[in-house]
Amino acid sequence: MEREATVPAAVAVLVATELGEIAAYRDENSGALVQNVVPVPGRETSQTNADPTPLELHVENAFHPHRPDFVGLLCLRGDPVNAAGTLVSSTIRALRLLAPATREVPHQERFTTVPPPSFRSGAAAVAHAVLTGDPEDPNVKVDCNATAAVDAEAAAALERLRDAYVEASMSVPLRSGEMVFVDNRVSIHGRSAFVPRYDGQDRWLHRTFVLLDNRRTRGSRLGNGSVLD
Secondary structure (H helix, E strand, O other): OOOOOOHHHHHHHHHHOOOOEEEEEOOEHHHOOOEEEOOOOOOOOOOOOOOOOOEEEEOOOOOOOOOOOEEEEEEEEOOOOOOOOEEEEEHHHHHOOOOHHHHHHHHOOOEEEOOOOOEOOOOOOOOEOOEEOOOOOOEEOOEOOOEEEOOHHHHHHHHHHHHHHHHHOEEEOOOOOOEEEEEOOOEEEEEOOOOOOOOOOOOEEEEEEEEOOHHHHHHHEHHHOOEEO
């Protein structure tokens, strides 16, 4: 996480605030507004940004009631061998690959999502729908590593939805100086696997979160700051 002003961190914040209000989460990286995404020795199977193994497709902070609307990724240093790519998948494209009966199940409150390892705490999982809103253009709330179904039929539908997201995904191999924003409401993202060297030359990103309506999170932001509880 970035605690001091640097040119890359300032760029990440300035570009992010063109979309909305920058935000962070107190239980994740101690509320840092700009977070480093780098491989960390000893966390090779943690399913976090510090893990170089494939990062499952997910909505950022899917378990949280106030998920970011956009996730910004600024590349400071790309993967030296171009193996690591940011995977992005569209909900609309994924749904086109599913049968009508399968598409109905994710709209039902038959799923739970637990907090990721990067959070120190989190509320007990409550049953929720994976897809909400217009069936033809729904919002999504899922983490393929942390979302589970409460019954067998829902589990089968969730697995087919995951497969559709994977099939519909595209890889974005970020290079130094490039920045992307993922719409965290209607798409999910992940990362392909890569082999870290831990030599100071591994892939390095700055991550930021953006809220479009800061007013709706006012009750969760102490002192009307940028950090959510």
